Amino acid sequence: MTHPWFEGARTPRVLAHRGLVVAEDAAHGVEENSFAAIAAAHSAGAEYVESDCHVTADGVVVLFHDDDLSRVTGDPRLVAEITSVELAELMSGRGGLITLAQALDAFPTLRFNLDVKAAAAAVPVGRIVAPHGARVLLTSFSDQRRRAALAAAEASARGIRPATSAGSATIGRVLAALAARSDRLVRRALQGVDVLQVPERQGRLRILTPRLISAAHRHDVEVHVWTVNDPGDMRRLIGSGVDGVVTDRADVALRTLG
Template identity: 40%
Template sequence: MTPRHPYFDNGGRPIALAHRGFSLEGLENSMKAFQAAVDLGYRYLETDAHGTRDGVAVALHDETLDRTTDATGLVAERDWDSVKAARIGGVEPVPRLDDVLGTWPDARINIDVKGESGIRPVAEAIERTRSHDRVCVGSFSADRRRATLKLLSRPVATPASEREAIAWLVGTWVGADAHASLGDVDALQIPWRKGPVPFLFARQIEAAHAAGREVHVWTVNRRDHMVHLLDLGVDGLVSDRADILKEVLVARGQWA
């Protein structure tokens, strides 16, 4: 399958995405975690983004600083000077998205726009760093994704929202037109199961490929699950255990 966008060009091998970088120390979305993934040989990093009150895009999953840092409060209600003083796990600063994009210019970054506050700041960070060919911009909200893309001067890769992806999965069981129902997105990024119940099977992957779309699955941390999904033919895996995922892909001769 010919990639729809340069972001997906991985030499025909599955895309391995380091979820919020790689850290077994609770330092998710820190520059240290991203560097650890790069040091493992990862070409693809996954991160989340919010915007500060004064319009700075930061790499952070939660809308507040409470869970992952030694500070508290909503990111969208604090200025960057305040947010940059917070420490992830008490030790690592919260990075700007510009820093993530600029520090590793050869890395490809999957960005999940988590809140309304992040729409314009994320777009502006991509514009400043001219990262259009190496980012994939998505969101759990299709409206938020579209609003971000609308602000960009050039197209970027983009996945369906979770709701769109699950609606499409259901549609494959009732004979819906796979091409039409996927609209303008390039990929499906989905959990492969809810709790113990899987809802992603070879049939859906084949349908996505027939429609020219990739299938990336999150968040896959067990070795046996990785092997199972790769055997099904998924195009990418998002994992907290970048170390295990690399071992699996190396053993299969699929590490890029």
């Protein structure tokens, strides 16, 4: 059965990476993963937003990518060391802080692809998204964090279980199974996974191959590639059989692939 996260949306899928910040907005100080960035992606027509989850010192789950604030705000502290009120003040001139709960409530038609960035965020994320599971996909580079968030959502028993994409260890098992030419091992590695979200390459290692795409589709798993900003690359990847792209330029991708 297809998860509702996939149903009724346009294909190929365009996932707005941390929202959308065009040059004009950036010139006015708007940052990724801000309220303004999510709103811009929504206004551009994006149906999917890819974002990241950290938890603040006072236990609030916020959309924020890095462990610390230095790149986005110039403050060297960790997200986990600062309160949500303090972070809101720092983000006030940068598009505005948005919490996970606010994002789900303020944008009820958006579908979210949420990367759990910190172990402490896994359970709170799962509990918050539980009533919204039909429009949430949970992921993490850490399969342990991903599974902890899914378990928390299921334990809440407040709706449909969120969709999920594979963590690094699971992707590694899939690649090993492909190298061993074992479809049985591929099937086992993909059990419970709805999507493989991968880069084309990791260093010298090519991750995305025709065999990977074919194997994923054979087991009813989609393949999304990150982070793709060039229109030519978007067309090439979709032409190769990829189901979606994660992009900083959702506006460009929607025009290119629409």
